[in-house]
Amino acid sequence: MNTPDMSEWWEERRRQRLEAFRNRRPVELRHKGDLRDEIADWGSRLFDHTARNLVLLGPTGTGKTWSVWEVLERALAVGYPGHIMLLAAAEWQEIVGPPVDRERVRQMREADVLVLDDFGSFRINEWTKDVIGPVIDWRWAPAMPIVVTSNMADLVTPLGERIASRLGHRATVVALTGEDRRAQ
Numbered sequence: 437m438n439t440p441d442m443s444e445w446w447e448e449r450r451r452q453r454l455e456a457f458r459n460r461r462p463v464e465l466r467h468k469g470d471l472r473d474e475i476a477d478w479g480s481r482l483f484d485h486t487a488r489n490l491v492l493l494g495p496t497g498t499g500k501t502w503s504v505w506e507v508l509e510r511a512l513a514v515g516y517p518g519h520i521m522l523l524a525a526a527e528w529q530e531i532v533g534p535p536v537d538r539e540r541v542r543q544m545r546e547a548d549v550l551v552l553d554d555f556g557s558f559r560i561n562e563w564t565k566d567v568i569g570p571v572i573d574w575r576w577a578p579a580m581p582i583v584v585t586s587n588m589a590d591l592v593t594p595l596g597e598r599i600a601s602r603l604g605h606r607a608t609v610v611a612l613t614g615e616d617r618r619a620q
């Protein structure tokens with residue numbers, strides 16, 4: 437008897453996951469463009485689980501959110517099999533704000549890649565910190581990557597020393613610069 441051919445199954449799975457991600461990618465973030473090398477490198481390190489946290493800093497319109505979609509789409513295109521939880525600011529604020537959505541906080545702990553977009557677009561208050569802090573803490577020990585984007589200069593003030601140091605530990609930190617692309 438022939439052994440079943442799994443490669444076809446994997447290829448179909450890869451294609452479906454990529455398509456689902458592309459459909460979810462916001463229209464205004466679908467531009468073709470160049471990804472910063474450090475960010476592309478981080479994406480390639482997802483495959484052997486050596487990618488730690490990714491922190492993208494910079495003013496509004498410099499391509500932080502675009503870079504996140506782009507690097508993850510490229511990873512899926514070449515077969516990254518992990519579960520990605522990509523949350524816009526409004527989404528994660530809704531999850532962590534009172535009443536806390538416990539089930540989705542659990543998913544935030546367990547996703548292979550967790551993206552928290554736009555740290556600082558909302559005030560991170562004590563409540564938010566109390567919910568987000570343990571998620572960052574939990575993911576630190578097994579080195580499950582978190583991607584954070586922010587237009588704030590530092591994350592220590594809003595997050596506190598302990599949590600900020602977990603987030604920054606061996607992280608790839610990239611400062612994006614330039615004009616606001618949306619204003620062009």
Ligand SMILES: Nc1ncnc2c1ncn2[C@@H]1O[C@H](COP(=O)(O)OP(=O)(O)O)[C@@H](O)[C@H]1O
Pocket residue numbers: 464465466467468469470471494495496497498499500501502503617618
């Ligand atoms: N490297 C790039 N190439 C082409 N378009 C880009 C690039 N980076 C960002 N953009 C576009 O510029 C706009 C602003 O980018 P965005 O990621 O929303 O900025 P930020 O998150 O830093 O505020 C978006 O429409 C995005 O598609």
Ligand SMILES: [Mg+2]
Pocket residue numbers: 500501502553554585
């Ligand atoms: Mg953004």
